Amino acid sequence: MAEPFRLGIAGLGTVGASVLRLLADRHDEFAMAAGRPVHAVAVSARDRSRDRGVDLSGLGWHDDPAALAERNDLDAVVELIGGAEGPARATVTAALAAGKPVVTANKALLATHGLELARRAEEAGVALVFEAAVAGGIPIVKTLREALPANRLNRVSGILNGTCNYILTRMEQEGLTFAECLAEAQRLGYAEADPTFDVGGFDTAHKLAILTSLAFGTAVDAEAVYVEGIASITPLDLTMADELGYRIKLLGVATRTEAGIEQRVHPTMVPKSAAIAQVGGVTNAVAVDGSAVGELTLIGPGAGGNATASAVLADIVDVARGIRRPTFGVPVGQLTSPVRAPMQRHEGGYYIRLSVRDRPGAAASIALRMAEQQISLDSILQRRPKSSPNASDGTADRVVPVVLITHATTEAAVRRALDAVLLDGHIVGDPQVIRIEKE
């Protein structure tokens, strides 16, 4: 059998520990898959004394991961530290500078510095691979990079953050508020103490930016992603969605439009009959629309030590086999600069929930403002509080929810109409606007 393939592993959190454990437990299977034995020879982490449930004896130890990356007895470096800057970036940069292939699970790093790192990998003539960076155990990177060369892709979208999907699933199932479900997710370890990065949609945006580059052959452009999180979703929105035949998911969506590449992350109403609507809890899903293949959907675990390690180890085997493809599917010089489609140009259907002062003529006035912007309404639902079924009892200050479902229109038209509605004084507070995806 060929020479062993020697790994340095930087970062020994949950994923790093799983990678080490699986490398040991399935040594023979990896040797068969890679055509050569694969093993770790050195590691780096912050705390040498911590018990990670894996045997570190016989492995070199480095407090500085960049120093690990420079060891001359390594065939590849596995970066599992995380974060767009600091030690993760230093480690990957050092490894590529030393001419070593890199396997990483670091979405923030790739979303922020992916183009630069891809260029360095290309110059060094080594692989830079990152299956685990997007959608955990789902082989979406391999699929986009290798399985679809016959396709011009039109759209890639997905549930890319398990924390948000867990919270929305629990809100829907239990009728609880966002805050209650977030607290539950934090208790269960599905959400961080500071949840902003997840629930604000930023983690999804990083992953989407990477998928966009792979799908459309464009340079990673995370700053072009329009981002809304899920904190404003209420139990009433989920109830209304249910009545209308929808579920609410935080989707990342990248679309090829006439105005350019549109990248957006926001709560989205998807038909209950769609496969993606069945994806509950911490599970992830990615759908791809290609010119030849049509629609492909991949569903699976988006996080967890072993599921993420599964993706890392698939990359390791590819690299050990000597396979090297361009980082984002095409050579860096041929990645195009995406034309950003501004969110104002987005076209689609909308769910709009307003808190309307319960006065005669309010609904008609709102409908008129929509019509002025050429917005065609699919339906208007007015929900009366159960305690007072009568609309005309004269309590001018009472507020009732009114839901509008629009046919396809533009974001700009919706915003103009809502500005006019606000000026009319019929509504209280901010309108809730949720975009609808028909597929």
Added chain:
Amino acid sequence: MAEPFRLGIAGLGTVGASVLRLLADRHDEFAMAAGRPVHAVAVSARDRSRDRGVDLSGLGWHDDPAALAERNDLDAVVELIGGAEGPARATVTAALAAGKPVVTANKALLATHGLELARRAEEAGVALVFEAAVAGGIPIVKTLREALPANRLNRVSGILNGTCNYILTRMEQEGLTFAECLAEAQRLGYAEADPTFDVGGFDTAHKLAILTSLAFGTAVDAEAVYVEGIASITPLDLTMADELGYRIKLLGVATRTEAGIEQRVHPTMVPKSAAIAQVGGVTNAVAVDGSAVGELTLIGPGAGGNATASAVLADIVDVARGIRRPTFGVPVGQLTSPVRAPMQRHEGGYYIRLSVRDRPGAAASIALRMAEQQISLDSILQRRPKSSPNASDGTADRVVPVVLITHATTEAAVRRALDAVLLDGHIVGDPQVIRIEKE
């Protein structure tokens, strides 16, 4: 840029024509993906004069595909003829003997002669790849072969035949009979004039045997697949399934059990909440259960010229890049001989529909026969004809459907119980037995 990669294409049906068209339309994209230009130089088909909507000028023509395979100006042979024997087998054998990589979409050939062909490919030191042979455009072969080395797989299952799924979907949606929906599928070109191969489950069995080999590292063993088709499914079964919270799908399922590898194809009740239950029409889906990753589900088009060509072309690009992996994921010498788990050992829940003579004590007698075999019942449903809601009106010859749902039991116990029920004389005709999958 590197030397062009020259293809010979044997078989110019829908898929072959799509491959030629896409190669021409996306020439630059394939060159970029493969790192070298990719083009067809020669083709073979039965009828030279037929208009396929693609330009064959400049391409060599061969009436005999095996002669095509032996041309010395080809870098790979693409076999799209179909069939386990005859010209398809001769072409692939000739190509491998000439030391040429082979790309094929031929599930029957692989299910029947896969082991022998994998050995020949290995001896010749060339790739034999077949993404398009299973589940059309879904990259399940790549996923099983490359994305999951960290996993011991426990189960692979799927909707692998679009014809059957189309018929079952229509029966469910419209309340039509099998025969009516089959005729409709034939009119629409979704079913052959002789539909036996599809609706009898044999096509699914071929595909399952290939997936089993990839998933478990076992030699292809298509003869070990237990097969039942969908012709016996009635509208009443679909109605009862719906009431019980299930849909009926023709699944291929391969499981690692204590008794060995169990491979089976039969109509299956799946919970409506499962992602696979949402897969309607001609769409395919494959689910994989792995020790590290957990459950992965891939959904997409299982047939169609362009979708299948999309898979063929992904293989072509891999081969053009010089990538060669063992045909079934591990070297032929390390494929194990599967221990076949006989269907009698299958364990699971069952839906049993009986046509019961409407006499006092019939249901109790049936329940007793189940109890004798230690079969625990989840529920018993008795459906009265709407015209006569009263059970005790004395018409001894009237027959009513009775549905039993069992908890997990064995196939053998169910068969013994049903034999006893038959002998008791309470039922008319054959019992309908549909296995239930909880996941």
